[in-house]
Amino acid sequence: MDDNPAPLAGVSEHERARALERFHLLQPSLAHGVPLAQLAKHHHLPLRTLQRWQQLYREHGLTGLARKVRGDRGTHRQLRQELQHCIEGIALSTPPPSVAFVHRHVAALARERGWKTPSYWCVHAIIKGLDAALVTLAHHGTKTYCNTFDLLHRHEALHPNDIWQADHTLLDLWVLNDQQQPARPWLTVILDDYSRAVAGFGVSFQAPSAIQTALVLRQAIWRKTTPQWHVCGIPATFYTDHGSDFTSHHLEQVSVDLNMALVFSEAGMPRGRGKIERFFRTINQRLLCELPGYVPAGRPMGHSLLTLAGFEAHLQHFILEQYHQRPHSDTHIPPHARWAAGGFLPRLPESLEQLDLLLLTVAKSRQVRQDGIYFQNLRYLDPM
Secondary structure, three states: OOOOOOOOOOOOHHHHHHHHHHHHHHHHHHHHOOOHHHHHHHHOOOHHHHHHHHHHHHHHHHHHHOOOOOOOOOOOOOOOHHHHHHHHHHHOOOOOOOHHHHHHHHHHHHHHHOOOOOOHHHHHHHHHOOOHHHHHHHHHHHHHHHHHHOHHHOOOOOOOOOEEEEEEEEOOEOEEOOOOOEEOOEEEEEEEOOOOOEEEEEEEOOOOOHHHHHHHHHHHHOOOOOOOOOOOOOOOEEEEOOOOOOOOHHHHHHHHHOOOEEEEOEOOEOOOOHHHHHHHHHHHHHOHHHOOOEHHHOOOOOOOOOEHHHHHHHHHHHHHHHHOOOOOOOOOOOHHHHHHOOOOOOOOOOOHHHHHHHHHOOOOOOEEEOOEEEEOOEEEOOOO
């Protein structure tokens, strides 16, 4: 099956985008034999719809996935075309105008030129019928448009441990450090893309580093000692941003040793990272705001701040007892239940010692010279 179908001819840009979106939904089945029932469940679509799309693609190619439309679709037969173009132009201006604002201006133009004045609801229908991608581009710019509508770079996991995402955030919370002084900790999280379950997390006063990432990845991969936390294993893909800790040579070597693909989001274009950013917002809105020392609360810091260990205990309890157990707004299934469904068997290292050797041992360069081997400013001689 052709993974790169020929471009569509004689089809509007909107229908071309619709056909490409349907093609990319079907591609796991067309190219890799993923059952349509699994895709239907993942994308919350009727199985019959996917079967119909697949049949249309097999019979007519990409053209079959474009919706057949009437020649006058998108036009209002009782409205002059000039007025419709005027409505669309004003609606796409920045900042976004209200429907009432557009209607007033178009009605004044119609009266001035002796045309029939469109009703408020006619103007409303035209504005609501604008292509969402075009509206996003006009009102929010190219960066938001690419993050939302760039189908070729959208990451979608089809099963647990298919894709893990990792990121750091400086928490909006003051806690006590070892010197009993208030400080804001960093949170590192690794999230399973398919289930939205947390595979591992860590809090620290230290800025993100390769070793901090390695420690959280160690927790994420290995079996947990907490009975209700089953998420573990080596992911097929580890998806991160361009932070220096993620792009370190150490992590690159770890990904090779674990047979784990290391994928970076394009610099300045963090496609697909909204899931982990949503998790950070959930932490802010449902946990941090209830704790002493919450930064945006506008209240005095007080003297009853948590220690780092105390906050970590609160965070783990929230993740395991609340976040993992409540249906997620996207999947409508609790994250932990979605990860564990279907008797999934994760891929694990042979031992914890082997994992520690890979993750926590940083390779150091050695120089071989005529007078010996130099390693960490020491010279080693061959006794022979």
